[in-house]
Amino acid sequence: MTYEIKSDLEVKFCRMxxxxxxxxGASVEGYASYFGIADQGGDVVEAGAxxxxxxxxxxxxxxxxxxxxxxxxxxxxxxxxxxxxxxxLYVKGRLLLDVEKGREAAALIExxxxxxxxxxxxxxxxxxxxxxxxxxNELELxxxxxxxxxxxxxxxxxxxxxxxxxxxxxxxxGAIEAARxxxxxxxREV
Numbered sequence: 001m002t003y004e005i006k007s008d009l010e011v012k013f014c015r016m017x018x019x020x021x022x023x024x025g026a027s028v029e030g031y032a033s034y035f036g037i038a039d040q041g042g043d044v045v046e047a048g049a050x051x052x053x054x055x056x057x058x059x060x061x062x063x064x065x066x067x068x069x070x071x072x073x074x075x076x077x078x079x080x081x082x083x084x085x086x087x088x089l090y091v092k093g094r095l096l097l098d099v100e101k102g103r104e105a106a107a108l109i110e111x112x113x114x115x116x117x118x119x120x121x122x123x124x125x126x127x128x129x130x131x132x133x134x135x136x137n138e139l140e141l142x143x144x145x146x147x148x149x150x151x152x153x154x155x156x157x158x159x160x161x162x163x164x165x166x167x168x169x170x171x172x173x174g175a176i177e178a179a180r181x182x183x184x185x186x187x188r189e190v
Contacts, residue, residue, distance in 0.1 A: 010122065
């Protein structure tokens with residue numbers, strides 16, 4: 001069963017390929033998305049999912065934006081190359097070191113504090129498999145952000161240090177949200 005979706009912008013957290021590092025303090029590259037691998041939310045991006053979107057952007061002379069933590073008010077660089085290959089969605093770009101957040105991102109990547117990528121997209125076509133996973137067949141790609149918490153552990157940028165194997169990011173995000181709610185509740189009681 002295939003269905004078309006006209007929804008709001010979605011995000012998919014990933015980590016860039018660990019074999020790639022920050023070059024000259026500004027250049028980054030890696031995979032923002034891998035094909036055929038279920039992410040922490042159970043979604044699987046299918047090969048060719050970005051093809052239509054990338055062709056439409058190229059035809060219009062537009063670029064996919066590089067943002068900081070999905071904040072449209074904080075562009076931090078330029079993606080010079082975005083393409084599908086047999087593995088997934090490969091990205092290569094450069095941080096703008098004249099922008100404060102660009103400098104911060106470079107320092108955080110170099111220190112190993114940030115190694116995540118996340119795509120911002122709209123789902124155009126998707127199906128479900130027999131395990132209940134959503135198979136993303138066609139995506140409209142809007143942006144690729146550098147982020148703190150990726151959702152696809154197999155994809156990341158190179159940096160000093162690595163995330164421990166078996167680290168469940170949904171569990172960590174849930175713990176952070178529970179702590180935030182607890183603090184908010186405590187502040188109201190004071």
